[in-house]
Amino acid sequence: MTACSSDDNKQSSDFEPVAVEEILNGNLSGGDRVGIGQENRVIVTVVDWQELIDQIDYIEGGNESIIRILENVSIDFQQEEVLAVFEEVKTTGGYSIDITNVEEREKEVVVTIERLKKGGDDTVITQPFHIVKIPKINKSVVFVEVD
Numbered sequence: 001m002t003a004c005s006s007d008d009n010k011q012s013s014d015f016e017p018v019a020v021e022e023i024l025n026g027n028l029s030g031g032d033r034v035g036i037g038q039e040n041r042v043i044v045t046v047v048d049w050q051e052l053i054d055q056i057d058y059i060e061g062g063n064e065s066i067i068r069i070l071e072n073v074s075i076d077f078q079q080e081e082v083l084a085v086f087e088e089v090k091t092t093g094g095y096s097i098d099i100t101n102v103e104e105r106e107k108e109v110v111v112t113i114e115r116l117k118k119g120g121d122d123t124v125i126t127q128p129f130h131i132v133k134i135p136k137i138n139k140s141v142v143f144v145e146v147d
Helices: 046-060 064-071
Strands: 015-017 021-028 039-043 080-086 090-092 098-105 108-114 123-135 140-146
Touching: 021 046, 021 064, 039 046, 046 064, 080 098, 080 108, 098 123
Parallel strands: 108 140
Antiparallel strands: 015 098, 021 123, 039 080, 080 123, 090 123, 098 108
8 A cells, every 4th residue: 555645735824833932921010110001012122122121120129030031131133023911910919911822924923912820819919921032024913812
């Protein structure tokens, strides 16, 4: 018995998965300081990246461990871009916001956001965030939230 394979039966997909490298996933806990706000950002310049680090540094009140990680990340903005998502400020811990998938489509890059941890743990003010880097793709970025 002989088997043949043919590419004629292959189905083309409408998307390509994008390689994602996690920079940091956690919670800001600035107490009295105002959070960043619930938002999604695409960071494509060193200036924008430093602005985000400065905002986080202010909120965290000089939390050196988070800032050290962000300042030591190697990002080549000629070849890469950063995606950052921030959940609203929560009054209890245990929440997360997660970039779970990034796909390149014909006209855009689609970023899937999920909330994998639903929270309700300790009484503490937190703001979940997730920051990743991807290869630079010169297309608009669309964030899609999944429940």
